[in-house]
Amino acid sequence: MRARTPGKQTVTSLIRAATAAPSLHNAQPWRFRYLSESGVVQVRAALDHALPHSDPHGRALHMGCGAALLNLRVAAAHAGLAADTTLLPDRYDPRLLATVTLRSGADGEDGPGAGLGELYEEINRRRTSRLPFCDERVPDPVRARLRDAAEREGAQLHFPSTWHTETVLDLIHDAEGRDLADPGRSAELSEWTETPPGHDFTGRPVPAELHDTSAVEYEEAPQLALLGTAEDRPTDWIRAGQALERVLLLATREGLSTALSSEAVEWSDLRWTVRDPLSSMGQVHVVLRLGYGPPVPATPRRPVSQVLHID
The missing domain is CATH 3.40.109.10 (NADH Oxidase)
Known part of the structure; x- marks a missing residue:
């Protein structure tokens, strides 16, 4: 019997968390494809959201997608799912930056996902601030x-x-x-x-x-x-x-x-x-x-419907 894979509602929730990640100029240079038969999420580069002048080598694009990937892993851990991740899995498809195979059961205490689920509530609280901070030293x-x-x-x-x-x-x-x-x-x-x-x-x-x-x-x-x-x-x-x-x-x-x-x-x-x-x-x-600084508002995000395709 084929193992049951996460459904559309679960995956949509995971991707919504992923898209809260920071990116250079808030360009949000990512797309996601979910292969429902295998439970695999593809993290793909959105080249129409690339910044060829500010990011000529694609470093920031890869980092932004990496940040989104981390959020995806955090959300998966919070949902009780393990996320087996492979970076750049296809040398002939450079837009495919990572694959994440979702399965039931969290990583062990020493696994790569250990402790990630505890950070879930911070995904929507995290902000990038350009306001002044106080002079109190970080301990x-x-x-x-x-x-x-x-x-x-x-x-x-x-x-x-x-x-x-x-x-x-x-x-x-x-x-x-x-x-x-x-x-x-x-x-x-x-x-x-x-x-x-x-x-x-x-x-x-x-x-x-x-x-x-x-x-x-x-x-x-x-x-x-x-x-x-x-x-x-x-x-x-x-x-x-x-x-x-x-x-x-x-x-x-x-x-x-x-x-x-x-x-x-x-x-x-x-x-x-x-x-x-x-x-x-x-x-x-x-x-x-x-x-330590004052709170700042969140920056706008693209709807999940614009960045997620489910097969």
Whole structure:
């Protein structure tokens, strides 16, 4: 007798959770296909939601889909389902980024899905914030738990030293100024985001000739974390996306606000200097700003009907 696979209602709920993931400019570059006979969910790249200027190598697209994949796994664990995941399963189909076979029964305490179900309530609470955070330091035990969350997904989370933090802030400021001066990247930012650009990742104003704005009061010493992997392949980008979302969900559970920046790693002459030479991290994929800040509203999401096809 063929094992019973999850029905349409269950899968729709899982995909709704998946689509709450963050993505560069909220482009939401994912599609899902559910093969109901086998219980397999395909996570696919939506190239019509790609950002060729802001994300020329597809790193952010893979990371966004990886974050959605993590949410899918969290929702599956919450529903009492195991999610057997394979990354880039078909070398001849580069749009197929992952397959997830859903089956009854959660992973054991030491399995890859251990503890994921506990993060389910944070999926719809997680936000990306560009508002000021207070200067209260994130405690060391919380930092350790965030590091562990990244490591569970095959990535690293590194809190840079004070001197390197200043270097990273300058690099991000430089990269965001370049983005606004680049017609292609600026057009993508305007197309995919509702908020007009005015301040960078840490609240500092971009150059006046690019955007007329005034500074606001942000924290004196932003608390940054660098998330990366040992290597820099498409599989690493997907793993980094999963690790990023696991860190963000846990940060939300810990009462933290978070902001993200990946612009500096997309400029080849800036990318290598983002990495902290005191760290063993091979490639930084995203910079996080962490702290305690006010609540912010959710960003719009595409209806599940637009991103899910069921066979």
